[in-house]
Amino acid sequence: MTDLTLVGLCGSLRAASYNRQLMLEAAGIFGGRFTEGSLRLPLFDEDLEAEGMPSEVEALGAAIAGADAVLFACPEYNKAPPGVVKNALDWLSRLKPNPLAGKPVAIVTAAGGRAGGERSQNVLRWMLVPHRVEPLSWPEVFVAAPEKEFDAEGRLLSERYRKQLETLMERLRDQASGKVG
Ligand SMILES: Cc1cc2nc3c(=O)[nH]c(=O)nc-3n(C[C@H](O)[C@H](O)[C@H](O)COP(=O)(O)O)c2cc1C
Numbered sequence: 379m380t381d382l383t384l385v386g387l388c389g390s391l392r393a394a395s396y397n398r399q400l401m402l403e404a405a406g407i408f409g410g411r412f413t414e415g416s417l418r419l420p421l422f423d424e425d426l427e428a429e430g431m432p433s434e435v436e437a438l439g440a441a442i443a444g445a446d447a448v449l450f451a452c453p454e455y456n457k458a459p460p461g462v463v464k465n466a467l468d469w470l471s472r473l474k475p476n477p478l479a480g481k482p483v484a485i486v487t488a489a490g491g492r493a494g495g496e497r498s499q500n501v502l503r504w505m506l507v508p509h510r511v512e513p514l515s516w517p518e519v520f521v522a523a524p525e526k527e528f529d530a531e532g533r534l535l536s537e538r539y540r541k542q543l544e545t546l547m548e549r550l551r552d553q554a555s556g557k558v559g
Pocket of ligand 1: 390391392394395396397398453454455456457458488489490491492493494495524
């Protein structure tokens with residue numbers, strides 16, 4: 379067990395989100411402390427920013443800054459990450475320093491299509507480049523047809539996906555605890 383802190387960012391705002399279920403499964407495997415950072419933020423607007431950083435953005439930034447690692451759980455909307463993810467990243471880039479810079483990061487996706495959000499995950503990897511983040515490149519976790527992959531309690535049914543999550547979270551823990559650079 380670890381006393382590391384993981385912050386999860388879910389790209390779906392809906393309560394019954396499969397990505398949130400996947401994020402919570404991963405968090406349980408990661409161990410330690412977990413908090414979800416809310417992406418329910420105002421739309422990025424430089425005029426709003428000029429009035430002062432919104433408290434929701436400050437709170438998200440503080441959660442990320444205080445975490446040892448970050449996990450994105452991201453659906454695919456029209457072959458890309460949902461707008462709430464881009465919106466959050468644009469706000470975070472305006473904090474000084476950007477709390478994401480240099481953080482150990484992992485990405486998982488669950489999406490309705492048969493590729494499980496592969497395109498969305500790949501786009502998100504590029505979106506993180508300006509944030510100076512190098513997400514773990516493997517194992518790639520793409521949960522396809524997620525309505526068949528979770529039980530009524532939101533637990534993953536498939537041993538294959540669970541094993542992938544275990545490896546990904548083990549690698550994230552190693553990076554967060556400085557075992558690997
Ligand atoms: C606006 C919209 C666009 C979508 N586009 C895609 C898509 O391009 N590829 C895909 O695999 N699924 C697509 N889906 C299906 C979502 O991936 C699926 O509903 C997923 O479960 C959403 O994540 P959530 O359960 O975490 O809310 C789309 C859903 C919505 C609402």
